[in-house]
Amino acid sequence: MYRVGYLGPKGTFTEMAVNGLFQDNIQSVSYKTIPACIDAVESGDTDLGVVPIENAIEGSVHLTLDYLIHQVPLPIVAEATVPITQHLLVHPSFRGEMKEIEKIYSHTQAIAQCHQFIHQNIPYADLEYTTSTGEAAQVVHSKGGNLAAIGNERAANEYGLTILNSDIHDYPNNHTxxxxxxxxEDPVPIHELKKQGVKTTIMVTLPRDYAGALHQVLSAFSWRKMNLSKIESRPMKTGLGNYFFIIDVDQEYDDVLFSGAKAELQALGCEVSVLGTYPKYMITTREIKS
Amino acid sequence: MYRVGYLGPKGTFTEMAVNGLFQDNIQSVSYKTIPACIDAVESGDTDLGVVPIENAIEGSVHLTLDYLIHQVPLPIVAEATVPITQHLLVHPSFRGEMKEIEKIYSHTQAIAQCHQFIHQNIPYADLEYTTSTGEAAQVVHSKGGNLAAIGNERAANEYGLTILNSDIHDYPNNHTxxxxxxxxEDPVPIHELKKQGVKTTIMVTLPRDYAGALHQVLSAFSWRKMNLSKIESRPMKTGLGNYFFIIDVDQEYDDVLFSGAKAELQALGCEVSVLGTYPKYMITTREIKS
Incomplete structure (x- = not known):
């Protein structure tokens, strides 16, 4: 049985990803920070680690990439996309109406994502910030009364709360x-989920910064008709103004096109390193509920 | 006197940016979330708003951009870069040694940024998460004892704490x-600070996604030798797989080169909108201390 570390506590969106990917086939271990979760994989305390990398609520994207690049270079072996759905959760003994809620607990990002909903429906409620959506559910579970938490379905189940209003986030189609x-770099034992294609994440460092540099880098992919699903420039840790690029390519790394593109980039003086070539999975509400 | 809203509470890095930019010439107002801070500018409650946009500790980059793009399209009128320096803060009555510290309070991102330092120096301390570095300092101020907070110099001053160890963050040259x-879109009354050049942030939306699309977009800037200091693809809110690009150009928007580049992009079927053309400032320790 695999040990899987994740950014905790229970009831966060990261735990939803773990649950959707592995269901009951693993032993999950909650960590308090992204570096602690990555270190645990490196030291062998866990077999796998699951951390957010884009558009996260709990935890920063940049922290994950920076830690992987500068400190502990573990390969990415799979990706999971989870829809962000926020619900208004109350204690099961709550019998009132929504407008009677006096205080709302949640992570600052979750509250910000439901800004319009709160403004229109519960404008007089006090807002109280917690370090995660899971912790917010825990507080409402233990205090009860006219309090509410904002969090996902898993937080509701974990802490026995009632969903008073579902899908209260301001933007539909938001994902983490x-x-x-x-x-x-071994494949991961994912059960039941259908693979949604493969992807390779690379890091490209330029020999120096000049106008048109990124354009040259992208040429190597463009004329080979290789599709890039994400590109981001990130500052080097050596000071402002030095950038490297993180590029997601919709292609396996051992594809023949890739070796050509890599050779072209190296001929320009770029350094190319591979953060992983891996399958993509989509976690839908069906997987999370089961 | 200008009213300036910022992502609070006192003692955060956002407040350091406000202090460095405006010093004593303004009345500052603390807001609890990024959307609340932006709304305040829109409604006229404040004249200006200051929110993090990249590599932030408190608050998410994506939230700022998404809220400006999808909800409240206010122009960016200036940018401030602040070095991230984390210190270990204790109550002034603390007389012990670092290893005697029993508990460390801070925002999860700040604790993660000092992961190696804690691991090597205070490995047995409990970690307690707060919603901001400012709140962590406040807790240590009120509880005293063998507790420490991780935060910046401004948090130390604001809550009368002693800096036991300075610069304990793992990476040097980290900025927000x-x-x-x-x-x-009027200029902002910045005193004493020297402008570090100008910048224009634009959003480019592609008519459809295809291999080489971004490469075409960058061509418009590349052959004109216009330097891009940042590029990032962001998912549209209409679902996965649809992207737009946020591009920072080291050039004023009314430059003649810009109108040519914009016309070229529009001829490709792209939509181009301008998030702002504005001066850049660098806040150094000197400005923060004064």
């Missing part, structure tokens, strides 16, 4: 991407 | 960028 890390 | 928002 998580990556699965492992010490060796 | 903040933007100043205003209802009208």
């Amino acid at each position: 991407r998580f990556v699965v890390l492992r010490k060796k | 960028r903040f933007v100043v928002l205003r209802k009208k």
